[in-house]
Amino acid sequence: MLRRAAAADAAAVQALTRQAYAKWVPLIGREPKPMQADYDRAVREHRIDLALLGGALAGLIETIDRPDHLLIENVAVAPAFQGRGVGRRLMAHAEQLAAEQGHAELRLYTNARFEENVALYRRLGYRVDRDDEGPLGVAVHMSKRIGYQT
Numbered sequence: 001m002l003r004r005a006a007a008a009d010a011a012a013v014q015a016l017t018r019q020a021y022a023k024w025v026p027l028i029g030r031e032p033k034p035m036q037a038d039y040d041r042a043v044r045e046h047r048i049d050l051a052l053l054g055g056a057l058a059g060l061i062e063t064i065d066r067p068d069h070l071l072i073e074n075v076a077v078a079p080a081f082q083g084r085g086v087g088r089r090l091m092a093h094a095e096q097l098a099a100e101q102g103h104a105e106l107r108l109y110t111n112a113r114f115e116e117n118v119a120l121y122r123r124l125g126y127r128v129d130r131d132d133e134g135p136l137g138v139a140v141h142m143s144k145r146i147g148y149q150t
């Protein structure tokens with residue numbers, strides 16, 4: 001079941017995100033950007049949809065409506081639910097949202113060292129548009145065209 005996050009969900013969103021991204025800390029030597037986000041603000045300003053399984057918060061997807069695309073800002077799946085298709089379902093939900101909002105493209109970015117994420121996004125039809133090297137590492141920017149036509 002999917003439902004949109006409300007202000008009261010901000011602490012749960014933050015906790016799930018921190019759990020989901022904790023595995024990357026040893027790899028990159030710091031907390032990934034989503035672990036540091038202000039989720040009180042994000043719940044107010046962005047769309048965050050929650051995936052619930054058996055009443056438990058299994059995952060979430062945070063999207064931002066841009067003029068020419070839908071940006072996937074964060075996808076997080078609780079460790080206990082990883083490998084069960086929750087992430088794929090959330091990504092499919094983002095495609096549906098993009099179409100409903102009149103977008104023909106989704107975009108996302110991830111750390112280049114999160115190789116399993118890059119591989120998953122490629123399997124889901126995303127292409128690498130560019131790599132940006134910054135003070136926190138290399139960000140891989142990816143996009144996917146969807147069937148919606150304006």
